[in-house]
Amino acid sequence: MVLAGEADEWTIERVEDRITTLVRRARGSAAPKVLAANLDHVFAVVSLLEPPAATELIDRLLVLIESGGMHPMLVLNKLDVEGARDWMAPLSAIYEDVGYRVLPVSAKTGEGLEPLRAELCRGMSALIGPSGVGKSSLLNALDPGLALLTGDLSAKSGTGRHTTVSSRLVELRCGGFVADTPGFGDVTLWEVAVEEIAGCFPEFARAEPCRFRGCAHVQEPDCGVREAVESGRIHEARYRSYRKLRDEALERAPY
Numbered sequence: 001m002v003l004a005g006e007a008d009e010w011t012i013e014r015v016e017d018r019i020t021t022l023v024r025r026a027r028g029s030a031a032p033k034v035l036a037a038n039l040d041h042v043f044a045v046v047s048l049l050e051p052p053a054a055t056e057l058i059d060r061l062l063v064l065i066e067s068g069g070m071h072p073m074l075v076l077n078k079l080d081v082e083g084a085r086d087w088m089a090p091l092s093a094i095y096e097d098v099g100y101r102v103l104p105v106s107a108k109t110g111e112g113l114e115p116l117r118a119e120l121c122r123g124m125s126a127l128i129g130p131s132g133v134g135k136s137s138l139l140n141a142l143d144p145g146l147a148l149l150t151g152d153l154s155a156k157s158g159t160g161r162h163t164t165v166s167s168r169l170v171e172l173r174c175g176g177f178v179a180d181t182p183g184f185g186d187v188t189l190w191e192v193a194v195e196e197i198a199g200c201f202p203e204f205a206r207a208e209p210c211r212f213r214g215c216a217h218v219q220e221p222d223c224g225v226r227e228a229v230e231s232g233r234i235h236e237a238r239y240r241s242y243r244k245l246r247d248e249a250l251e252r253a254p255y
């Protein structure tokens with residue numbers, strides 16, 4: 001890691017012997033860009049409202065993180081916004097059923113921050129999510145001394161150094177390091193091979209085995225995954241995301 005020049009800001013430039021990685025590959029570019037590696041905790045961060053979190057966005061983030069060999073936790077921010085609590089319960093249920101740890105929080109009021117603090121203060125973590133969901137606000141709430149820019153930052157990103165795809169590594173007063181990754185406005189930029197996608201849905205592995213090895217869980221007979229969807233053991237929204245991500249990956253495939 002190389003000091004980027006400003007106090008308390010680091011840029012991950014090269015990482016040796018990485019095991020788990022968070023990779024971004026722009027459309028048409030051959031070399032994947034490693035955003036972070038060997039993280040102890042990775043959080044998919046969305047806001048419940050303003051903007052509202054769709055399951056599809058959440059699933060994109062979770063698949064991205066799973067595809068790097070990491071086990072994400074899900075942070076649902078902006079719990080203080082009116083109506084957010086109504087959306088929090090069904091969303092939490094979907095992802096807790098899958099087995100994910102769900103942390104509903106408000107950077108604004110501080111509600112729910114303690115479990116997040118406990119994780120972020122140990123080892124190296126990354127917050128992954130679109131801009132505007134409150135990633136920087138959460139870090140500021142945990143450590144006001146950071147004074148990270150929030151709010152209209154993304155609107156300005158077309159011109160400033162924030163267009164960089166490098167992660168900034170922020171040191172928390174409590175001892176943890178957090179990679180404040182750039183906003184993922186376009187999560188479709190993230191590349192996961194078609195045949196990897198099903199493995200990024202942990203609940204699919206708990207379904208009955210499919211009749212065919214290499215079953216794509218689309219139209220094959222005796223598909224354990226589709227049976228689990230029909231019987232309600234796999235949430236329909238998760239299966240819809242799987243199909244959508246798979247279709248996108250097929251479109252991206254060269255032939």
Ligand SMILES: Nc1nc2c(ncn2[C@@H]2O[C@H](COP(=O)(O)OP(=O)(O)O)[C@@H](O)[C@H]2O)c(=O)[nH]1
Nearest residue numbers: 078106107108131132133134135136137150151
């Ligand atoms: N109501 C509410 N607004 C929040 C909360 N967290 C962040 N915001 C607002 O959401 C906007 C984006 O926050 P920011 O931290 O810059 O998001 P980032 O792009 O993910 O780093 C800012 O206007 C924040 O004030 C929260 O918990 N509640």
Ligand SMILES: [Mg+2]
Nearest residue numbers: 135136149153
């Ligand atoms: Mg930010």
Ligand SMILES: [Zn+2]
Nearest residue numbers: 210215217223
């Ligand atoms: Zn199947």
